[in-house]
Amino acid sequence: MIQSALDFVRSLQEQKKAQGVWAEKSVVERQQVLSQCLMAMRAQAESLATEIAKAEFLSKPFVQETVINPSLRHLETLSHRDFPENRNNIPVGLMALVAPDYLSFRWLTENISAALLSGNAVYVQMNEMNQASAHCLQPLLSKAPIQWVFAPGKEGEELENILSSHPGIRAVAFSGTPSRAEKVLRAGVSSWKKMKIESGFHNSALVLGDADLRGATKALVRSCFTGMGQLPWNITNILVLESQLPDFERFFLEELSNQGMNGENALFSMTGQNDFERMQKISEQIRSENGKILWQGQFPELKVQPLVVRDLSHCSTLQQDCLRAPVVLISPVKYAHEMVKWCNTSYYGQAAQIFGTVEKAEKIAAKLEVGHVFINQWIESLQALDFGQKQSSYGILDSQAFGAFYSEHRKIDIQESIS
Template identity: 30%
Template sequence: MELQNFIGGAFVPSDSQKTFAKISPFDGTELARVTASDAMDVIKAIQSAKKAAPVMKDMPLSDRASLLLKLASALEEKSDDCAYQEALHQGLPQSFVLEHSLRPAIRILKEVAGSLNQPLSAQVLPQPVGLVGIIASWNLSLLLVIERLAPALAAGNACVVKISELSPITAQILGEALQKAEVPAGAVSLLQGDAEVGKVVAGHPSIHAVTAVGKTSTMEQIAKAGLSQFKKLQLAGSVKNSSVVLSGTDFQAQMAEILKSFLVGQGQLCWNSSRLFLLESMSADFIEAMKTYLDKLEPLMDPKGTSPWTPLITSARREELQKKVQEGKVEHGKVLSGGDSGPGPGFHMKPVMMLDLPNCSVLQQDELQGPLFLMTPVKYQHEILKWANTSYLAQSAVVWGPQEKLGKVASQLDCAQVWLNQWQPNSLNNVFGFKQSSFGNPDQAWSGTFYSDVKILTGTL
């Protein structure tokens, strides 16, 4: 099986004829050969997008709405299979991908289609910016692309999308849906390849706006490529999410749910928690209950399984994690559990729970990008807020506790979204992070200032 680029409404290989292997995160076998794009593929995609741009611009709003609904229908028809394929490539449970990627993506397409039928002010005339570059990370990547693709198409733009090399199946899934929905050829191009391809997309002068999500180093490259031309940028980068367990929480009964935000995706989803705060008075009992739960937990060996302990995506990430664990030990952090490989191939490294790492530690401040989770007991509740808010990164948080205590803590956490007694990624639309987790124009509406160039009419029509 070869997973190819999608350009001009068709699946095509790169002229370079180069490919790379997509390895299963479950057992290390080869899932597919993947087209390795280069700069010429980006140019072909842009040429195709330029031909489609006038078609999209002149398309009536009602036809754009119909196009998005047909795309939603195409994904809905094969949602179970699409969820399985993404889960297989991303090392996640199929049920999780279905609930938190496929279904939200379909909902967003329908909602954006509905918004096209809402009247705009007579003084506001949104016009498409032209060509939009979309660059997405691997985790739940279909959703990450659709969150950006739906408003871009609604605004009448053509899009060049760089798919993560860690989830190349997303291009196949989306390309087939685009064909089924009869989206105009060239309106959406999907490119396989590594981060260098995304950098070329971001830096090409024909791309007028770039929206991307990924790790800090990738976002830095995209920012440098786009800022030199003063392009519109919308970048969602690294995160440092916290989970807070308040006194009065029945953590014995809720342990599986509390640890889910750490275990599903093993710290590599942008919604994962990487730090857990709780009071010293409850820490001993919590640690005992947590270790009991983790000791019995088996890794996810198949997308149809239900274990929240999911495998790492690359062996390189595993090596990076081991280095970070050693850094933590040097700073007097104590490993409570994990660190060794579970049954099966080396992809299944047990998540590492580390205790008492100093709050000034680099590991406490930077994104970890792996299953290393830091537990910090504090004496008083206000210290939880102090240390949780110290990081320069902020996207989301989870707070566990009695109903009467949740509001005060949630209101004082510096982040874009707080879940109360649950962890539900993508329960809302795309969340733009706080602090240095995001950069650029946060407007996500199709008629707003990112996906459209907005003209204001002054006077009487």
């Protein structure tokens, strides 16, 4: 375990040697290591879901459906797919993976497996929020060239900066807040690294005129508040037609009143409770801009209570910023085309959710400046934790093993003789 800058420097030569040995293995030999990880993960799936749900304050069924099962499918695909040997696909070398706070087990599984299969060695940086996921993966990947990095507070920030800037690290994959992403990006670009950055989000849901309002509100309660606004696919802004607003609000608030903090499928949780000061600033701005609070959680266990707000101006910065908070803004519009306009106003473009008939929804989806559109569903359909547009993502947005991020590609032109 690397816990300081000195530990990192001391580890470099050993990790470079390990990467060289690993790169000499055939693709099939690397797949065998991933296959062993898959078998161990499958055997421990139940306990892994329990541990990760507890650490990230998510329900166990949600973790099973959106974290464990997709991780198993991903490893199954990589470990059994036929990858022909290609001497012109060259490993990048040493890579750094800086994991997100939530859904980190799946993010790490997808990125580590692609990096390893491509012949690279990796440094994985954990923090207080995601260390449980990393600790779950450690024994499953004990035969792979991985160095695990953890230090709290300022030392963790220093290590993040070193991993992003040290010339021995050739590529950095990062998922986290916009403020951290900016620092990592600045350090990485200045040292000419390959970068893959996943950052902020401000996602909208568009409720079309032909949507099933009861079904939509039931689905939206989940996509808005699972993870208490911390997940990159959480919905922050709900765009609904003025003519449907009274019914929509009534159904939405009824659905919220049925939710709680107890039970295996509890919606609200302790997630994001360290962000009390930021939530206070958001609440103050809502009041100063005459936003109407339609509903506020009353859970004694929570310092940061979930909020549902209406009547904020479309020009409010809260309609564009990455809030990362359990705040939902309901924004009525007169016509459906206005939904597209206001959805695209944010400088983030991670995802959007549309409710309505598929034919109309697809036409609307084609106009949205986001990386992923969910029509009448949510992240249970994600095949991989993919990327957004605009300021939600930056760099080489390729998650494929032997793709542009995890490999260098060499071209060789041959002529039999000099004529």
